[in-house]
Amino acid sequence: MDMLWSGWGDPAKATPLPDAVTGLLRKLLGVKPRGTGPVALDEIAVPASPLTAPACRALADAVGGEEHVRTDAESRIRHTRGKSTPDLLRMRGGDTSGIPAAVVLPASHDDVLAVLRACAAHDLALVPFGGGTSVVGGLHPEQPVTRRRCFVALDLRRMDGLIAVDPVSRTATLQPGLRAPRAEALLAEHGFTLGHFPQSYEWATIGGFAAARSSGQASAGYGRFDDMVLGLTLATPEGTLEAGRAPRSAAGPDLRQLVLGSEGAFGVITSVTVRLRPLPETRIHEGWRFSSFEEGTAALRRLAQDGPRPTVLRLSDETETLIGLAQPDAIGSPAAQQAAGCQVITGYEGTAEGTAHRRKRAAAVLRDCGGTYLGEEPGERWAHGRYSAPYLRDALLDAGAFAETLETAAYWSRVPGLYASVRDALTTRLTEAGTPPLVMCHISHVYENGASLYFTVVSAQGDDPVAHWAPAKHAANEAILAAGGTISHHHGVGTDHRDWYVREAGELGIEALRAVKRRLDPAGLLNPGVLLPLD
């Protein structure tokens, strides 16, 4: 099934906001209802594909037939941009700037190599496309104004197999177009799980997770996706790069780590070998409450540093706890209205015995740090609604509100300053612009040495919502760099974060990566302007 072209997920699952929430938005944030929703798909005027007939034939030859090269309007619209709020606002308005000339569907690594050769021969740029869930402009290439090549989207959905399982080593090799739920289903047949459950879980793909260094909601227990990757195959215009021969090695720089996070700028990931874990016997979620974000942060730090480590560990700040966005199902509910302090969600997965022991010890730590146990209900409610926040965003946009998220990470000692200054930057800038926002935050991922902060912003839209948001996003990015955070903990760089990424990585760091790009993609065909600035 295809995702909703103008929003998130399965159109059948769309749910309007309760009237009470709409009223709240109006009273609290001055949100004005909009008369119109997204334009209709078939009303969008799409310019004819600029793909030449010889280029089209070459691509068809590369992928085994013209049925795997699509130039119809709907296919192209469905591969235009990603799922950031500005992306959605543009799509809802029928703006198809950034539409690909064609969608190409390879079935194998060799197909991908052949497509890259065809692109080189016909001077086409190429954007790898997995689940299409980028929220950082990762599917929107930029090119020098003097030289606008057309580009094709390389949709990897036909490459969706489980290639091999090694139950002794607990590894599996997966194709890049495999969506996460299908990967879990295939691995479950062998008694294994990957344990990667990001908010984009239902739609995102294995290749995308690797390309963008995804991190899931159970990362405290299962690690980030880049922790799970043992090997990668990368198809580049200059040939094939294979990385990862042993779990760990001292043989030079870790080439896996050069492919992870490369966001399609160095090549197309055509297989990923991952670490597996046994399917858990039990899975339980609970809620805790702390009197302040500071107190809750101290509790999370203690669990992350001294253990025991829950599988899921998250802390919402006062605003997020109050609004109940920690449980999207419950937004505006009386329970959420009565919330006070900061809510923590803990989850435990594993063997029955191991889970019971960890849970008991973690509870003692949380209690010792000032936490109040809220029972399983808030935890299970969170787990039930864990993938629904993006649907909620569509409903907010329909109601005339603006809603967007952004995230960062830092060492523990910098977390309080980072939290304060990003919140302040967003609040100040949007208030100055006449749309005072609600800024909510949670700690979404913890490490021994630091944590991530995930911000949600809701405000009125302003007259031109995309332009209205840009200065606030800019201010948040500046605040992140100034406070010692990274420009992205798990969303990636894309085009949206690129200019701040360049500052974070430093001139020589970027130059080293550009040297790699020039070697692997000398004609600059791959995702131009994504991750790295144009030459």
Add this chain to the structure above:
Amino acid sequence: MDMLWSGWGDPAKATPLPDAVTGLLRKLLGVKPRGTGPVALDEIAVPASPLTAPACRALADAVGGEEHVRTDAESRIRHTRGKSTPDLLRMRGGDTSGIPAAVVLPASHDDVLAVLRACAAHDLALVPFGGGTSVVGGLHPEQPVTRRRCFVALDLRRMDGLIAVDPVSRTATLQPGLRAPRAEALLAEHGFTLGHFPQSYEWATIGGFAAARSSGQASAGYGRFDDMVLGLTLATPEGTLEAGRAPRSAAGPDLRQLVLGSEGAFGVITSVTVRLRPLPETRIHEGWRFSSFEEGTAALRRLAQDGPRPTVLRLSDETETLIGLAQPDAIGSPAAQQAAGCQVITGYEGTAEGTAHRRKRAAAVLRDCGGTYLGEEPGERWAHGRYSAPYLRDALLDAGAFAETLETAAYWSRVPGLYASVRDALTTRLTEAGTPPLVMCHISHVYENGASLYFTVVSAQGDDPVAHWAPAKHAANEAILAAGGTISHHHGVGTDHRDWYVREAGELGIEALRAVKRRLDPAGLLNPGVLLPLD
């Protein structure tokens, strides 16, 4: 204190082999006693330094005075090659091929940048020198025969400070020339440990650990050194590269992982930010015995995959268990002679409560896998002698034997085949050459998805010991690649493993790294021929 120039460690700690062992070597391996030991240091004829007076002045200016540029014979001899057995055999014979023109001692990052500028201006190659413990030719640059520049050793011993500790984030920033015992002492003042205890512990440096992806004997609990690194500063001929702003990030490829394992070929590591752990309350070691290497391997795999994870976890094969090299102190002792099966050493560090719990549960797993508990004595004996094996090698060389080690790693399912084929390659080749060897092996490091194998080879020397060993080492390297292992788990690439590393990383992987090298070190000053082939 300086390390023994012709062997390992503190000359005062050298211990001769017991006569019984010498007799055993003679009977078992046909080792013939040698009349002579190493030549005397002051008898070695060293050619005058080829450093020109202007180059010498430029280097002195870079490091704050001519007292920090040493061209005397002894300083240069002490910076010639590393500590592989072929290195030692050459040094013992007075062979000073590969001697640096000078030893330069910078005191700061800026000094290093200035040295690099002086090297560029005067066409000098440069070899970073930490503890001098490379066993893979990492201190022995190669240059095109048509263009033999002289090279200087950059000894980082003056850069041996603890720059900063962040107790909240549990991080510290260390200078590269800090030796491990001093780093531990400085961190202990703050209540922390790094937990990195490789066999080279007493001599090796923080910068070397990072440059060569060191892995310590407590890696099951504390991780490898590359797991501990959060940030690095690299001084290159093109300027400074800083990597690591947050514990983890989705902002592009992980530049830390491009510096780790770069072995001085991209730049000089001038600071390392590491993860800290609290000083353990308790530290205990134990011995276990399994009936076979296969049974012991299965037990280690179960602990690595399902836990609980001891801090130290090692398994000696039958030969190593029998010879008692697992406890260098006990070699040839009656206890060692009676050993049968395969010995496992487990160690536990941490809080008293956590250690007791892990130990009890791990014991249940080991017993369930067929292990017999041997008590604390073998464990404590191993811990006591854990840094003495290199001293033993000197004694073996003195006695006329040849002794060398090599190591690899692979996924669990490949471990049995890798073990058999490397052992077979070494045995076959050395037996054909007339010196049937003892080949011992242990699993030194475990991961969820695989393990490392560490081989020790002892044989008679042959007439020309360096040339005699080369085909056996070659055969072992070929066997490693053929059986799916990595050419090095923790010793690194240097010059000795380079040709196999090139095959392991693949043409395009190597080309990507060469592109980085050309950008950071366009004149090819840094460690020419180490890690990467000459252009």
